């Protein structure tokens with residue numbers, strides 16, 4: 763009997779130690795339903811990413827875009843003008859021009875600028891699938907995890923600016939709360955692409 767009792771005791775001890783110091787559990791694989799919901803949600807997320815307030819800073823080329831028609835930025839502004847010593851902050855403040863008493867002037871938010879040339883995070887002219895693959899690729903998204911992407915979509919000042927853009931600028935097609943909720947549905951689906 764003794765060895766059996768000892769073995770049971772050792773088992774209980776091992777179990778207790780395991781309970782006291784759990785290893786970080788691997789994230790459970792999302793269910794088929796969660797994956798499908800995430801894929802559907804991302805299609806609506808893309809309607810925001812492609813709306814003028816977002817796509818204007820996520821262009822296919824080196825020039826930011828302006829207006830709802832996405833025309834190239836006036837004054838020939840591009841990544842090259844920044845490299846030549848004219849930062850975006852020459853004109854864009856950390857707040858909209860209206861907040862500093864200049865109606866119709868440059869919009870503003872902290873760290874106003876284009877994504878860098880080597881990680882441009884292009885939304886213009888891309889399909890939902892292409893944007894999805896780019897969005898979750900750490901080699902193209904500044905090394906962000908899905909959770910960090912969700913944090914960016916939920917609370918980055920420039921993203922929030924899209925819903926308070928100043929002047930007569932139009933808003934993205936859904937509210938920021940809806941956008942954040944759909945983005946979370948995509949993340950909960952493991953970032954599966956439509």
Ligand code: HEC
Pocket residue numbers: 810811815816817818819820874875876877878883902903904906911914915920921922923924925934
């Ligand atoms: C003023 C320019 C600007 C505007 C407007 C803008 N973005 Fe961005 N966006 C950036 C920059 C710069 C980065 C990359 C650097 C970073 O992480 O902030 C970025 C990156 C991102 C990323 C990926 C995270 C990453 O770090 O690569 C997402 C998602 C994103 N933007 C969403 C949006 C959405 C949604 C809108 C519209 C509501 C928007 N952006 C509008 C400049 C802009």
Ligand code: HEC
Pocket residue numbers: 814815816818819826827828829830835837839840841844848849850851852853854866867868869874875876927929931
């Ligand atoms: C010489 C001043 C100046 C510089 C430098 C400048 N901008 Fe602008 N920008 C403006 C003005 C003025 C507007 C407002 C025009 C309008 O309402 O369409 C504007 C509008 C924009 C818009 C349009 C916002 C929207 O959704 O309608 C974006 C995006 C933008 N700028 C990005 C940039 C970026 C990125 C840089 C740096 C690479 C930059 N700008 C540098 C003056 C400037």
